[in-house]
Amino acid sequence: MALPVAQPAEVLRAWQKDDLYEKQLADSIARLLPSYHAAKAIPVSSILYKSFTTLKDLQTLGEEYSGIVQVDESYHKLPSFSSRLLSIILSTFGENFTRRLLRNAEKSVEKNGSLQPEAQNVFLVLLKAMTSMIPQIISIHRALCYINGGPIQIGKSLTGIDYVHVRPAAAAYYAHLRLLGVVTLLHSFISCGKCIYQAKKYMDQMRETPNEVDSNKSCVACLEEIIQPCVLPCGHIFCMQCSYGALEMCALCRSPFMKNYVVPLMNYYPGEL
Incomplete structure (x- = not known):
């Protein structure tokens, strides 16, 4: 059976x-x-x-x-x-x-x-x-x-x-x-x-x-331009909306992170350095 x-x-x-x-x-x-x-x-x-x-x-x-x-x-x-x-x-x-x-x-x-x-x-x-x-x-x-x-x-x-x-x-x-x-x-x-x-x-x-084809100015998580860049503990950069939003781990290296470890980059503009 x-x-x-x-x-x-x-x-x-x-x-x-x-x-x-x-x-x-x-x-x-x-x-x-x-x-x-x-x-x-x-x-x-x-x-x-x-x-x-x-x-x-x-x-x-x-x-x-x-x-x-x-x-x-x-x-x-x-x-x-x-x-x-x-x-x-x-x-x-x-x-x-x-x-x-x-x-x-x-x-x-x-x-x-x-x-x-x-x-x-x-x-x-x-x-x-x-x-x-x-x-x-x-x-x-x-x-x-x-x-x-x-x-x-x-x-x-x-x-x-x-x-x-x-x-x-x-x-x-x-x-x-x-x-x-x-x-x-x-x-x-x-x-x-x-x-x-x-x-x-x-x-x-x-x-x-x-x-x-410049991918340095776009956020890998949402594919939109990084307007308010933030850096995660792993060193990768994403836009603020993704960093403090639904993103719980880095979309590039899959390292988990806590929101209070995210650092906004106030004077950094991706693609200009």
């Missing part, structure tokens, strides 16, 4: 529990590391937590709490070791790897002398837009999980891992979670549309000066 597929609410509850435990572990590891290595505590805690649970064919604390177990695409077997290992790597390093890949692609386009200046500008803006859309892609995947079920992490979805119940679940209709999924999906699409609009705006500006 096949076990029932886990409900979206149970998967979300398990993910929230595991995310809490990983953050607590990261805080403990960060206290043991020098301040300039504190950002490494997050991936280290994720690798350690998943290595002692998922990689050993054991439930995580969140999965045990929700009564769910990881299975492969057949829903009858546990995932293979290679699938579990790949899902851990993708979940931990997938976003950073994608950002580095896009940055390397930007550098390759900038150094490519065979491209026409206008085509070069188009490719650079599109790559920047794709970089800024990475959080929205993650939100879209999460929203679809709220609606249709499945793992929250993209790494598990890419490796064919899903969840089943191992103990009876309370019968309930999770209409509120599906509504949250729809709202999240709409918000993500609107944000993606904003990124595309900003890309088009920069494309129009670059057509006026096709021989110059």
Whole structure:
């Protein structure tokens, strides 16, 4: 008899529990590391937590709490070791790897002398837009999980891992979670549309000066001109709206920071030094 597929609410509850435990572990590891290595505590805690649970064919604390177990695409077997290992790597390093890949692609386009200046500008803006859309892609995947079920992490979805119940679940209709999924999906699409609009705006500006592609004057987080520059503890510069707004970690090096550590640069104008 096949076990029932886990409900979206149970998967979300398990993910929230595991995310809490990983953050607590990261805080403990960060206290043991020098301040300039504190950002490494997050991936280290994720690798350690998943290595002692998922990689050993054991439930995580969140999965045990929700009564769910990881299975492969057949829903009858546990995932293979290679699938579990790949899902851990993708979940931990997938976003950073994608950002580095896009940055390397930007550098390759900038150094490519065979491209026409206008085509070069188009490719650079599109790559920047794709970089800024990475959080929205993650939100879209999460929203679809709220609606249709499945793992929250993209790494598990890419490796064919899903969840089943191992103990009876309370019968309930999770209409509120599906509504949250729809709202999240709409918000993500609107944000993606904003990124595309900003890309088009920069494309129009670059057509006026096709021989110059100056990324030093634009904020990587919002793709707009840096009017009120602020420097983060890691040394990267963003506009004030992003630094004191929704930005919780550096969009370039992924180092987390606190708002009271952000320093406004009153007499500095990007691109003039």
